[in-house]
Amino acid sequence: MSDEYCVGIVDDEEMLVRTYRMLFERQHIPLSFIALDSTEAIEKFKAASPRPKVMIIDYRLPRASGIEVMHEILRMEPDTKTIFISADGDIGEESLKAGATIFFKKPVRTKEIIAAVRSLLIK
Amino acid sequence: MYQEHEVVKDNNFYRYIFENVRDPVLIIRPDGRIIDANRAIIEAVGFTKTELLSMNVSDLRPLSEKPKVCEDLGRSREGCVFETIYQRRDGRVFPVEISTQGATLGGELVFLEIIRDITRRKQADEAVNRLRATLEKSQEIAHLGSWELDLENNLLTWSDEAYRIFGLKPQEFGATYEAFLEVVHPDDRATVDDAYSSSIRLGKKSYEIDHRIVWKRTGEIRFVHEKCEHFRDRWGNITRSVGIVQDITERKMAEDALRASEERFRNFFENAGVGIVIGNTDKKYLAVNDRFCEITGYSREELLKMGCGELVHPDDQEADHFEVQRLLRGEASSFIREFRYVHASGSTVWVRLNISIMRGNRPEDHRLIGVVEEITEQKRAEEARERLLKEVEDQRTRLQAILDSLPVGVWIADATGRMVMTNDITRVIWGGKAPVSERIEDYNQYKFWWSETGERAMAEDMPLARAITHGETRKNILIDIERFDGTRGSELISGAPIRDSGGEIIGGVVIIQDISELRRTEEELKAAKAQAELYLDLMGHDISNMHQIILMQLELALSVMDEEGKLDARHRDMLDIPFKTLERSVNLIHNVRMLQKIRSGEYRAEPLDLSSVIREIVNMYSEVPGRNVTIQYSASPGQTVMASPLIKDVMSNLVDNAVKHAQDPVLIGIGVSQVEHRGIAYYRVSVEDNGSGIPDEKKDLIFQRFKRGQTTAKGTGLGLYIVKTLVESFGGRVEVEDRIAGDHTRGARFSVYLPVAEAG
Numbered sequence: 054m055s056d057e058y059c060v061g062i063v064d065d066e067e068m069l070v071r072t073y074r075m076l077f078e079r080q081h082i083p084l085s086f087i088a089l090d091s092t093e094a095i096e097k098f099k100a101a102s103p104r105p106k107v108m109i110i111d112y113r114l115p116r117a118s119g120i121e122v123m124h125e126i127l128r129m130e131p132d133t134k135t136i137f138i139s140a141d142g143d144i145g146e147e148s149l150k151a152g153a154t155i156f157f158k159k160p161v162r163t164k165e166i167i168a169a170v171r172s173l174l175i176k
Numbered sequence: 177m178y179q180e181h182e183v184v185k186d187n188n189f190y191r192y193i194f195e196n197v198r199d200p201v202l203i204i205r206p207d208g209r210i211i212d213a214n215r216a217i218i219e220a221v222g223f224t225k226t227e228l229l230s231m232n233v234s235d236l237r238p239l240s241e242k243p244k245v246c247e248d249l250g251r252s253r254e255g256c257v258f259e260t261i262y263q264r265r266d267g268r269v270f271p272v273e274i275s276t277q278g279a280t281l282g283g284e285l286v287f288l289e290i291i292r293d294i295t296r297r298k299q300a301d302e303a304v305n306r307l308r309a310t311l312e313k314s315q316e317i318a319h320l321g322s323w324e325l326d327l328e329n330n331l332l333t334w335s336d337e338a339y340r341i342f343g344l345k346p347q348e349f350g351a352t353y354e355a356f357l358e359v360v361h362p363d364d365r366a367t368v369d370d371a372y373s374s375s376i377r378l379g380k381k382s383y384e385i386d387h388r389i390v391w392k393r394t395g396e397i398r399f400v401h402e403k404c405e406h407f408r409d410r411w412g413n414i415t416r417s418v419g420i421v422q423d424i425t426e427r428k429m430a431e432d433a434l435r436a437s438e439e440r441f442r443n444f445f446e447n448a449g450v451g452i453v454i455g456n457t458d459k460k461y462l463a464v465n466d467r468f469c470e471i472t473g474y475s476r477e478e479l480l481k482m483g484c485g486e487l488v489h490p491d492d493q494e495a496d497h498f499e500v501q502r503l504l505r506g507e508a509s510s511f512i513r514e515f516r517y518v519h520a521s522g523s524t525v526w527v528r529l530n531i532s533i534m535r536g537n538r539p540e541d542h543r544l545i546g547v548v549e550e551i552t553e554q555k556r557a558e559e560a561r562e563r564l565l566k567e568v569e570d571q572r573t574r575l576q577a578i579l580d581s582l583p584v585g586v587w588i589a590d591a592t593g594r595m596v597m598t599n600d601i602t603r604v605i606w607g608g609k610a611p612v613s614e615r616i617e618d619y620n621q622y623k624f625w626w627s628e629t630g631e632r633a634m635a636e637d638m639p640l641a642r643a644i645t646h647g648e649t650r651k652n653i654l655i656d657i658e659r660f661d662g663t664r665g666s667e668l669i670s671g672a673p674i675r676d677s678g679g680e681i682i683g684g685v686v687i688i689q690d691i692s693e694l695r696r697t698e699e700e701l702k703a704a705k706a707q708a709e710l711y712l713d714l715m716g717h718d719i720s721n722m723h724q725i726i727l728m729q730l731e732l733a734l735s736v737m738d739e740e741g742k743l744d745a746r747h748r749d750m751l752d753i754p755f756k757t758l759e760r761s762v763n764l765i766h767n768v769r770m771l772q773k774i775r776s777g778e779y780r781a782e783p784l785d786l787s788s789v790i791r792e793i794v795n796m797y798s799e800v801p802g803r804n805v806t807i808q809y810s811a812s813p814g815q816t817v818m819a820s821p822l823i824k825d826v827m828s829n830l831v832d833n834a835v836k837h838a839q840d841p842v843l844i845g846i847g848v849s850q851v852e853h854r855g856i857a858y859y860r861v862s863v864e865d866n867g868s869g870i871p872d873e874k875k876d877l878i879f880q881r882f883k884r885g886q887t888t889a890k891g892t893g894l895g896l897y898i899v900k901t902l903v904e905s906f907g908g909r910v911e912v913e914d915r916i917a918g919d920h921t922r923g924a925r926f927s928v929y930l931p932v933a934e935a936g
Binding site: 066068069072073075076079113138140141143159160161162163164 | 716717719720721723724725726727728729731732735736758762765769773778
């Protein structure tokens with residue numbers, strides 16, 4: 054898959070992002086960047102070239118919430134597709150209203166993540 | 177010769193007479209010079225003849241009389257009598273009456289003055305005048321006038337006082353009988369006239385009469401007493417009448433006043449609203465009035481024969497005797513006592529006796545005067561009042577006991593704000609003290625602040641003051657206080673007015689509940705809850721992340737092993753265990769979070785159509801892989817309940833349980849009916865199965881937290897607890913019973929009651 058269809062990940066859980074990296078590598082989905090907090094995410098998104106087409110965002114992040122990160126990203130790149138993931142199912146509605154493309158409640162099956170990412174990348 | 181001799185003889189004779197006459201005689205010239213004086217004048221004035229012959233008559237007069245000499249000499253020529261004063265050689269003066277006559281002696285005009293010492297006459301005149309004045313004064317003082325009628329000369333005279341008594345000026349006109357009758361009051365005139373006339377006609381010696389007169393000048397009517405006495409001549413004819421007239425107006429008025437006073441006293445005595453008795457020292461009644469007869473039930477005649485003590489109730493007699501003896505001994509002048517009489521009918525009469533002693537000259541003349549007031553009704557009222565007071569006191573004691581047993585502070589005040597009752601807890605709340613407050617201003621002794629604003633509460637704003645002054649009822653106001661021992665506390669205060677039956681505010685009550693401990697616990701609980709929520713949240717979040725990692729890593733491992741051809745059936749079975757454990761762990765976290773949300777009221781009830789919810793569940797379980805499940809349900813649209821969409825979880829939980837606890841073929845029946853419980857309408861959704869059922873002893877336990885019934889199925893133990901908690905949060909309830917009553921082995925029936933949503 055071409056690098057312009059790459060994915061960015063924001064999550065403060067290191068073991069989880071490592072798992073994402075393993076999963077995407079295995080599925081040959083290019084990763085643009087991985088950020089462990091909201092500031093890093095915005096900076097890396099701003100610096101990324103090309104910018105990731107799909108962003109996987111955790112709701113709870115250090116410094117600012119995932120919703121705020123998503124707002125900033127969509128402000129910079131309105132076409133960015135966002136997959137919002139949270140342990141709290143009640144966040145789903147809020148995140149979709151805020152502009153998320155897809156919401157997953159943790160835990161979510163790998164095949165669901167991959168399917169979602171793939172479908173969004175080709176859109 | 178004869179003639180000379182005769183002349184000489186005559187001269188001697190006249191000289192002899194002149195010298196020896198007893199009256200003093202002077203012969204003077206018209207200018208007053210003395211030319212001759214006889215022996216009597218020499219004796220009277222004490223001058224020698226020689227001295228006199230060198231003097232003028234004016235020299236015989238004292239200084240005060242000298243100016244009159246010329247005038248006297250002037251009229252002496254014609255002859256006259258006048259009175260003057262002479263002064264003797266020794267300076268003593270004496271009154272004289274001088275009779276003078278002009279004469280010619282030897283061709284010369286002379287005056288012959290015969291001087292008479294009138295000292296005695298003057299003294300007699302003065303005595304008569306003094307007597308008259310005394311009589312007049314006496315008449316005036318005594319208001320006693322006199323009159324005299326001389327019938328022979330028809331002459332009437334009145335004394336000065338008689339004039340004054342008749343309202344006239346003394347001697348202002350000549351008195352006549354007609355003038356007298358004119359003064360007499362017209363109504364009495366005929367009687368007065370007749371009294372006089374008839375006394376003469378009937379030959380009476382005297383008569384007396386009282387009558388009225390009218391003072392002409394002022395119109396004032398006065399009373400007089402007249403007494404008349406007739407004097408007769410030797411033949412019995414009345415020659416004069418002498419009378420006295422006395423002004424008796426004052427006496428008459430005093431008599432009238434006395435009569436009126438006696439009348440009033442008699443009226444008072446007889447008509448008094450209280451009993452009045454007069455008794456003697458032998459304690460016998462001398463006089464009693466009608467009211468006393470009425471009080472005792474005895475007639476006056478009966479009472480006057482009785483002793484004063486006879487009527488007294490036997491139990492009160494000793495005290496009565498004691499008090500009377502003190503009076504008689506002079507140790508007291510009066511006393512008041514309340515005691516009982518025995519009425520003629522035998523009943524008891526309460527009286528208040530005010531008795532005093534009127535002392536006579538002798539002990540036997542002492543009189544006891546008693547005023548007796550019947551107070552039976554008053555006594556009864558007093559007794560009733562005392563009973564009432566005792567009752568009030570008893571009630572107060574009971575109320576105090578109740579107040580003291582209350583776990584809250586109570587403070588009762590009257591309409592002025594004066595604290596009338598409080599209880600032990602009030603003192604405890606205020607740090608061992610509850611200072612007395614006499615009025616609302618005194619409440620400032622108690623320091624407290626409104627918890628909501630932190631502002632200091634002033635006396636007039638305190639709930640008790642507002643209740644008394646504005647009739648306000650205020651409930652459960654949170655305040656912070658500073659106790660009298662300096663410590664602080666939190667209280668819940670309520671105040672309300674106390675009204676009488678007419679709605680008038682007669683006081684107020686305030687209730688203070690010490691919630692310091694409660695608030696502390698609440699604060700701690702809140703903090704603990706917040707902390708627990710934080711922990712739960714963090715834990716939920718972190719565990720969810722771990723679940724995510726485990727799940728993804730397991731799936732990656734499976735995928736790698738599968739790709740590398742290392743995954744056989746045994747490996748799949750082994751890896752199935754962590755997947756299932758993970759699923760249970762995920763459910764556990766889900767349930768715990770859901771419970772937390774239910775508890776915090778996050779799931780709000782809204783009208784939901786039951787049939788669509790149930791249909792969704794029926795569809796969900798229409799095909800359970802590897803199981804033979806049949807669900808019977810006939811939908812009735814329009815059954816709307818108040819619940820949150822989570823009611824689906826409730827229904828699915830029940831159906832899921834039925835599937836899990838039953839052997840194939842599983843038959844599940846779902847029915848809906850409307851029931852009423854305590855006036856509230858519910859839809860009852862029953863889910864029954866043909867499973868192993870629930871023994872009676874387990875039926876209550878299955879809804880409890882961390883308890884499981886005996887079952888072959890696996891679970892976290894929170895499923896039915898969540899169902900119950902959720903349904904109750906919507907105002908509903910959950911029950912379980914045997915599908916076939918009395919045989920739990922043939923399946924269970926769960927019933928969920930949900931409130932019917934009101935139309936519209």
